[in-house]
Amino acid sequence: MIYLRYFRGSTFLHRLDPRAKLLILLFFIFVEIAFRDVRIIVIPFAAALILYLSARIPFREVKGTWRFMVLLIVIIGGINGVFLFAFPGANAHVIARYWFFTVTVEGISAATAAILKLLAVAIATVTMVLTTDPSLYGPSLAKLGIPYKGAYVFDLAMRYLPAYVNDLETTLNAQMARGYRTKGGKNIFATIINTIPLIIPVSINAMLSVYEVADAMELRAFGAKKQRTWFRIIVFKQTDYAVVATVLVALAVFVYLRVLDPGIWVPT
Amino acid sequence: MTEQKPSPPGHVDVFQRESLFSTKNLVATAVGIALYAALTIPFNVFTIPGVYDVAIRPTVAIPIAFGFIFGPVAGFFSGFIGNILSDQLSFGAFFWNWDLGNGLIGLIPAIGFYVVKRTDWAKTKGLAASAILAVIASIVGIGFSALTDFIFQIGLTTVGAAVAEFIPAAVTDAINGAIIAPILIYTYVQSTAGRARRL
Known part of the structure; x- marks a missing residue:
């Protein structure tokens, strides 16, 4: 398994300044720490996937990395889920009960959010490492x-x-x-x-x-x-300035969303 | 009696105390970071069942041994940055307090670097000191992480949850460190025997 190798290329991400990439990563980490709402976390998850796909890394070469990472995230998300389902909060919307697990709407929402968060940051980090010389x-x-x-x-x-x-x-x-x-x-x-x-x-x-x-x-x-x-x-190029400006605007929007404090999303 | 003369420019005093950020220490730091991150990534899979995000880490001995052999800078940063890298590159989680806790696990054994004589490192005295320091470091480091988890409410809300997180992690880290760190130190001393200025 060649875990983290740089793949030569000339896509948008390959040409991006490493400092801009660091800022993008910090943005993903901020979203990971600040939010528990599935509806919001879907956005950085999609963004991370788009970034990864735009880098055009040959899938055959990084198959092992992804298999390992998804396995790890599923294990951690599963353990997290056990905790969520074993100790449901008060007045949660119960769907079903098995053994000592109580499946609740809140539990499913929080578990999905946790897994998507980890996946988003993991995809973003690996993409940045694979595309940076x-x-x-x-x-x-x-x-x-x-x-x-x-x-x-x-x-x-x-x-x-x-x-x-x-x-x-x-x-x-x-x-x-x-x-x-x-x-x-x-x-x-x-x-x-x-x-x-x-x-x-x-x-x-x-x-x-x-x-x-x-x-x-x-x-x-x-x-x-x-x-x-x-x-x-x-040297910081014009595209780099554009990317940094975009990330800063996105960051401002997400900070505003955090001030509204969505918490865990419960579909009604 | 004699006044110490300032050394001429370009002259290196062999007996002068090594600076904390000497080239050797910097390289040791880089090697420690890479080693801790590289070896921890595969071991992240062995997560303790029932505890959120706490992994059994035999590799925790690496920052401990680096702190003991190469001093506080190598110990602290190999734990701190090594943990950031291994977490980021394996499952994308970022917990600043666990990173700092791992840094403490590397920093505390550096007491041994200053206190224990170089010639005693591979003897019972030095190995016992490293094992004891590994246990203290694990308790303090994981204690710091669990405490900050509780204080800042990072995923935990009750004292019980903090204790439930602290005990398995601290115990496994202490056992890992106390077994593997002395073996690492002993092997290092043995394999450097006869080489110039390795200790």
């Missing part, structure tokens, strides 16, 4: 005013992340060839100990590389001066 993370963060050391740390982390996911898969295959089983034991201790053959090799390899990388960077005078320039130069 990894070599642009550092320069764009530095342009936002973050000190270059911080920007470089994030740049480096995003560069290593897919590599470590690959390392984990390689280690898993190598251990399975030696008779390792992914199924955990019966109790929690067995489950934990079972993960050690996976975590330790990947972590130790990574930790041993720290000094080599640091030496290589210091040989290139990293950290010698207060300022450092970047090879890639990022």
